[in-house]
Amino acid sequence: MGRCISDESDGGLLSTDSPLSNDGDNFGDSSNRGIVLKKGPWTTAEDAILIDYVKKHGEGNWNAVQKHTGLSRCGKSCRLRWANHLRPNLKKGAFTSEEERLIIELHAKMGNKWAKMAVHLPGRTDNEIKNYWNTRIKRRQRAGLPLYPPELCLQGPPENQQSLNSCGMYGGDTRSFDIFQSNGYKAPDVMFDRLNGLTYAPELPDISDTGSLINCFGYPQFYSFVPQSIGLQKCPQDPDEPMSDYGGGTAAEVPSFDRAHTDNCENRMSQSFGFCISYDPDHNELPLGINQDSQFMPNGFSSASKPIAGAEKSELPSLQYQVNGFGVWDPAPESLDFIQSSIGWTPPSGCPSPESSGLLEALLYEANALSQSWNQISDKATSSTISASDITDCSAFKTCSQELKGYLDPMFSLGNSRGSIFNECTPTHAIGSSLEEKLPVRILKSEAVDQSWVLDRERNGILNDLDCTRPGGILGSCWLEQSASFTKRRGSETDYVLGDDFGSELNMYAGTSVSSLGLSSCTWNTMPAVRQTSDHP
DNA sequence: AAAGCTTACAACCGCGGCGCG
DNA sequence: CCGCGCCGCGGTTGTAAGCTT
Numbered sequence: 001m002g003r004c005i006s007d008e009s010d011g012g013l014l015s016t017d018s019p020l021s022n023d024g025d026n027f028g029d030s031s032n033r034g035i036v037l038k039k040g041p042w043t044t045a046e047d048a049i050l051i052d053y054v055k056k057h058g059e060g061n062w063n064a065v066q067k068h069t070g071l072s073r074c075g076k077s078c079r080l081r082w083a084n085h086l087r088p089n090l091k092k093g094a095f096t097s098e099e100e101r102l103i104i105e106l107h108a109k110m111g112n113k114w115a116k117m118a119v120h121l122p123g124r125t126d127n128e129i130k131n132y133w134n135t136r137i138k139r140r141q142r143a144g145l146p147l148y149p150p151e152l153c154l155q156g157p158p159e160n161q162q163s164l165n166s167c168g169m170y171g172g173d174t175r176s177f178d179i180f181q182s183n184g185y186k187a188p189d190v191m192f193d194r195l196n197g198l199t200y201a202p203e204l205p206d207i208s209d210t211g212s213l214i215n216c217f218g219y220p221q222f223y224s225f226v227p228q229s230i231g232l233q234k235c236p237q238d239p240d241e242p243m244s245d246y247g248g249g250t251a252a253e254v255p256s257f258d259r260a261h262t263d264n265c266e267n268r269m270s271q272s273f274g275f276c277i278s279y280d281p282d283h284n285e286l287p288l289g290i291n292q293d294s295q296f297m298p299n300g301f302s303s304a305s306k307p308i309a310g311a312e313k314s315e316l317p318s319l320q321y322q323v324n325g326f327g328v329w330d331p332a333p334e335s336l337d338f339i340q341s342s343i344g345w346t347p348p349s350g351c352p353s354p355e356s357s358g359l360l361e362a363l364l365y366e367a368n369a370l371s372q373s374w375n376q377i378s379d380k381a382t383s384s385t386i387s388a389s390d391i392t393d394c395s396a397f398k399t400c401s402q403e404l405k406g407y408l409d410p411m412f413s414l415g416n417s418r419g420s421i422f423n424e425c426t427p428t429h430a431i432g433s434s435l436e437e438k439l440p441v442r443i444l445k446s447e448a449v450d451q452s453w454v455l456d457r458e459r460n461g462i463l464n465d466l467d468c469t470r471p472g473g474i475l476g477s478c479w480l481e482q483s484a485s486f487t488k489r490r491g492s493e494t495d496y497v498l499g500d501d502f503g504s505e506l507n508m509y510a511g512t513s514v515s516s517l518g519l520s521s522c523t524w525n526t527m528p529a530v531r532q533t534s535d536h537p
Numbered sequence: 538a539a540a541g542c543t544t545a546c547a548a549c550c551g552c553g554g555c556g557c558g
Numbered sequence: 559c560c561g562c563g564c565c566g567c568g569g570t571t572g573t574a575a576g577c578t579t
C-alpha cells in the first residue's frame with residue numbers, strides 16, 4: 001500500500017509513492033506517475049476545480065481530471081468527492097424520519113447494498129446511508145432496541161439474500177458473517193474457524209468474562225444479550241483437561257452441545273426483541289430442519305464449535321461467544337449449558353418446557369416465562385423507570401471491566417480464570433465479597449439506586465428459587481454491579497440518542513422483552529447466586 | 538477550564554465487475 | 559482468452575466536533 005505522509009504545506013496527506021498509492025487497482029493512469037497526489041479533506045478551491053471540470057466535461061473519465069485541471073487528486077477521489085458532496089441535487093442535513101424508515105426497510109430487504117438503497121433515496125448517497133446505518137442505527141442496538149421494527153421482522157424474507165431470515169437475520173450458513181458486517185461488528189474468527197477446518201481462533205472472550213453471560217428471569221436456560229465491554233481474550237483450554245474449577249464438572253460430564261434449539265427467526269426474535277431463548281439440553285430436535293451440524297446459536301449464528309463437515313465433536317464446549325445483534329458477545333448456548341451442568345442448577349418449576357415443541361410453542365413458552373418473571377419484577381421495574389437521572393457512567397463500566405480484566409489472565413486456563421472470578425467477584429450479598437474494594441468507589445456510589453433495585457428484586461423472589469449456596473457457581477456480585485452500570489448506561493444512551501422516540505420504542509417493545517428496555521440488569525441480577533466453592537465446601 | 542471520551546462523518550482503501558483492445 | 563484500465567461498491571479509518579467528567 002501507499003505510504004502517506006503528512007503534508008505540512010496544506011495540512012493534508014500526500015501520497016508519495018507512485019503511481020497512485022491510494023488505489024490498489026491503479027484507478028488512475030500512468031500519466032500520474034511521479035505526481036504527488038493529495039489526500040485528505042478537499043479544499044473549496046479543489047471543489048471549484050472539480051465542479052468546473054464536470055461542468056465542462058461531464059461526469060466520468062475521472063482520471064482525466066488531473067490531466068485537464070492539474071488537480072492533485074486521483075480519479076477515484078474526484079469521483080467520490082463529486083458523488084458524495086459536489087453533485088447537484090444532493091440533500092444535506094439529517095435524514096428525515098421518512099428517510100430513516102425507508103433506510104431501515106431497504107436494509108432489511110437488501111442488506112448492505114448501499115448503492116441500491118441510495119437509488120430509493122433521492123439526493124442521498126450510498127456513503128451517507130452507510131454512515132447513517134453504521135452510526136445511528138447501531139445506537140439502537142446499543143440501546144437494546146431491535147435493529148428492525150417488529151413489522152419488518154414479520155415480513156417475508158428479504159430479497160437477494162437467501163439466508164436472511166424474515167427478521168433480517170442471517171441463518172446458519174456462511175452468510176451469517178454478513179450480519180456482523182451489516183451491523184458493523186466484526187465476526188469473531190472463531191465463529192467460522194471450524195468451517196475452515198481450523199481449531200481455535202485466539203480471539204475469544206473467556207467465559208469468565210462476566211459481562212457476557214446472563215440469564216433471564218431467573219432461568220439460566222434463558223439467555224439474553226449482555227454487555228460485553230471487557231474484551232477479554234479467550235483462554236486457551238485443553239479440551240482434555242478436567243475442569244475441576246467448575247465445581248466438579250469434567251469433560252465427561254459435559255452434555256452434548258451439538259444441537260440447535262431454535263430456528264432462525266426465533267433467533268432473530270431473540271436478538272431483535274431481546275427474547276431470552278430457552279435452551280433445553282434434552283431437546284434434541286432441531287426445529288425447521290436445521291442441520292444439527294450447523295450449531296445454531298440463540299441469535300441465529302452458526303457456532304463454530306462443531307465442524308460443519310460433520311466431524312465428531314470431541315472436545316469440551318468451547319465456551320464460545322457470539323456477537324449478537326446488539327453488538328455484544330453472548331455465550332454460546334453450549335457454553336451456558338455447560339455452566340449449568342457444572343453448577344448443577346436446574347430450572348425452577350413453573351414454566352412449561354418447550355421440549356418437543358415447535359417454534360410457536362417455544363415462543364409461547366418464552367412468553368409464559370416472560371410473563372411470570374415480569375410479573376414478579378414489574379412493580380419494581382415500573383417504579384424504577386429509566387430516566388435522565390439514570391445517566392450512567394460509561395467509563396465506570398469500563399473501569400469495572402478493566403478491574404475485572406486484571407483478574408482474568410488469559411494465559412490461565414479457563415478454570416483458572418474462573419477461579420479468579422470466584423476469588424474476586426463473589427457475591428457481596430451472599431458472602432461478603434471484597435468487590436467493593438476492588439471496584440472504583442464511584443461505581444458503588446453512582447450505582448446505588450440500581451443496586452438497591454437489583455437487590456430488592458432479588459429479595460422479592462427472582463432468586464428465591466435459586467440455591468444461593470450451591471457450590472461451583474460462577475456468578476458474582478460483580479455481575480450485578482456491571483449489570484447495574486450497564487443498565488444505566490444503556491438507559492442514558494437511549495435517552496440521549498433516541499430522545500422522545502425512545503418512549504414509544506419502549507412501549508413498542510415493552511411487551512416483548514425486558515432486555516429491550518435496557519433493563520438487562522433484571523437478567524443479570526437474576527443469575528443464580530453463587531458462592532465460592534472453597535468457601536462453602 | 539481542560540482532559541478524556543464518544544460520536545458522526547468525510548475520505549480512503551481494497552476488491553471485484555465490466556468493457557475494450 | 560487475457561491483460562489493462564475504469565468504475566463502483568462496501569468496509570475501514572482518521573479526525574473534528576461535541577459531550578462528559
